[in-house]
Amino acid sequence: MAQQNITLITGGSRGIGKATALLLAERGHKVCINYRQREDEALAVVEAIRRQGGCALAIAADISDEQQIIEMFSEIDQRLGPITGLVNNAARLFIQSRIEQLSAPRLEQLFAANISGSILCxxxxxxxxxxxxxxxxxAIVNVSSAAARLGSAFEYTDYAASKGAIDTFTRGLSVEVAAVGIRVNAVRPGFIYTDMHAEGGEADRIERVKSQLPMARGGQPIEVAYAIAWLLSEEASYVTGSFIDLAGGK
Known part of the structure; x- marks a missing residue:
């Protein structure tokens, strides 16, 4: 009898993380939803999964803090068992800015969450x-961004740089752990309807840019979740070190 998948989704209380948690639970995964501040939203996702007969728990942890990461994994070990899947989805985004306005504290916070946190997880x-x-x-799926390819000039060059680091990390780690039973891949979403854009100071950003996309529309979180679920599945058993771009053709 096949053993059940146990999957951690960082930043799982909203957006792509939430869509992924709900989809994976529907497909039989035991799911741990990590969150930093949005406890009510995380618990609502857990409740939705449990109502459908799934198994889920929520754990608060700031992934920019190594000790909180260690404690989170220990709690998962005790409550669910050792994980078989990791979705490195949590990330920070700050207000849109050109290079002249960037500060060292902003960079430190962003890189601690977006780069160090993912690597430590x-x-x-x-x-x-x-x-x-x-x-x-x-299997590990890192949630990168189309920004890693496009650079996000005039808006989020620091965020784009952090996701470029995740792309490099994905390639290196995939080689390092390929022979010990672990696959490592990444998705690169772009122009997805999530609350994250509000944190950058432009909640309706997708409406502004969608006409520039070959598909002429923004994407939905579930469209990214389907790709993540596939990369975690046995259907992708010979896929590692790969990237799926989900940016409407951009």
Missing amino acids: AREAVKRMSTQHQGRGG
Whole structure:
């Protein structure tokens, strides 16, 4: 009998993380929803999953803090068991800015969450998944961004740079853990209808830019979730070190 997948989704209380949590639970995963501040929203996702007969829990942890990451993984071990899947989705975004306005504290906060947090979560996941550590293998999906390719000039060059680092990390880690039963891939969404744009100071950004996209529309979180779910699944068993772009053809 196949063992059940146990998957952690960082930043799982809203947007792409929420859509992914709901989809994975529907497909039989035990799901841990990580959140930093939005407890009510995270608990609402857990409740929705449980109403459908699924298994879910929510854990508060700021992934820019190494100790909180370690404690989160320990709690998952105790309550669900060692994870088999990790979706590195949590990320920070600050107000749109040109280079002249960027500050060191902003960069430190952004890189701590978007780069260091994802790498440290992957470290803890590998410790549990690796066959070298008596794990049963697993899969990691890093949520990068089309910004890593496009650069986000005049708006989010710092955010784009952080996602460029995630792309490089994805490639390197995929090679490092390929022989110990772990696949590592990334999705690069862009122009998706989520609340994140409000944090950048332009809640309706997708409406402004959608006419510039070949598909002439923004994307929905579930469209990204489908790609993430596939990369975690056995259907993608020979896929590692790969990227799926979800940006309407941009």
